[in-house]
Amino acid sequence: MAEGRSRLLHMPAALPVLKSAAAVTLGSAIAGIGYASIIERNAFVMREVTMPVLSPGSTPLRVLHISDLHMRPNQRHKQAWIRELASWEPDLVVNSGDNLSHPKAVPAVVQALGDLLSVPGVFVFGSNDYFGPRMKNPANYLIKPEARIHGEPLPWQDLRAAFTERGWLDMTHTRREFEVGGLTIAAAGVDDPHIDRDRYDTIAGPASPAANLRLGLTHSPEPRVLDRFAADGYQLVMAGHTHGGQLCVPFYGALVTNCGLDRSRVKGPSRWGADMGLYVSAGIGTSPFAPMRFCCRPEATLLTLVAAPIGGPDAGDRRRSHSSPTAAVR
Template structure:
């Protein structure tokens, strides 16, 4: 005869553990904001060190005071450059909250591209759909992305959506380019295609979703580093396993942090600061911003990059 009391205790224990895990994920970890610090050797030899603050996926709601206060404190890091890779909004009235949370960071040099949740509000979804990379997209109500773009631009940040720019920050010459959100299939890489200025100390690409088709184009054109977000680092991860999904076509090993893309380009994917209001939980994946310290690449890598640039310049496209 089965021991029904033992089965009941086991079921109750499992339910209790699940409830504790859910409580931790929704009440504690999703508000346990972390600053990651990463050093990446991507600059040309002889260039000065460059400190870049990478922000992504704020998914801001007007009443999220804890998140806003934490973001406001990041200005004390005194980064040379701020890069925002999109999904700032989760509510039609969140633009003032985002701008106020950015605080002094908006007075520093900055670049941005937008993601799907700058254009459209999040909607309730079946979480199992994330395991199907080809699931049908469902869009919410339009969000005031134009107001956010104006607020960022008025304070001096550059919108990199299908734009190439060259500028200097902290003595480092930067050639940057960006695309609109590949997750919404709004990317038009042909508008920025071509080799960046080989005299730049840093060739920098921006995209919200790190889709391989876009990363391949940046790599082929000779970019040193691409910054992206979108994945939330997997958001709900398992110990010793990591992310279960990426919500795009990159593999799970690249779901957050630095990695190589191809032989020479580096990629950094931010795990993001927020979550959708319909999935307000994180597990084994704290919300984060990243302070990237960019340093000169080893000389052999720099020489290989110069050779590739020369070949690209003389080869027919």
């Protein structure tokens, strides 16, 4: 009994320690949320990547990849950063979708892209070009990744008209050949597989072997679509959608990809099969209902595509990061 009373008498002394630990944990959580939602979400970065995917003998091609703007009219800081991307002087712009997050965001997207719309460009749309975001349980990304909740319809037709009027090519279920920088590009794209709008059979068939670059576009990098592009001889597929995982764990990476792609390919360059390169953008924006990024900065990418060595492409893609001087917190 004496020993029992001694333990009971000493228990209250531990309460301040427990309260202090709880306060530290709560403070750390609040600080982490603040960092993810205010600082990193606005810490835009330009990535530079070199990928050896062009046909042998081709001269280099500079491709600016933008994706997942998720634009709202009042996002002035993001719009200003996007306007500066034209200073990188790409030969070609690839937009892999999810430009909108608001029914009145089309003018903001067009004004932000600015001079980039005078550069040759190709695009496909994502689900958030067609439907606005809605509040959803974030746990569904882990336990119900197949769940789909559509918001209000968005004016994607107006966005398409604005892009095509400036000369960008809509690659949705379309195959096209065009020249950029003296190179022939054979491109094809599908509508967003994330909401089952892809109809690959409309573009099926071997890509032109005479092209310097055989380029595939899709918003969501679903394996079933990547397999079809690879089988048809495309050298590079570009996609977005994953946000790079958006909330990542240090030394582990993304928890989810929000599609059938494995976590090792959630962002950046990789290979799909023996002969096809894949680039997945971590994207520029976020949903207004999940306005946070952690260990996954918002990005655009300048890819320098060079000729693949004879005997097959080099798996040793090189990657560098450059922060914009305008990436300060809004």
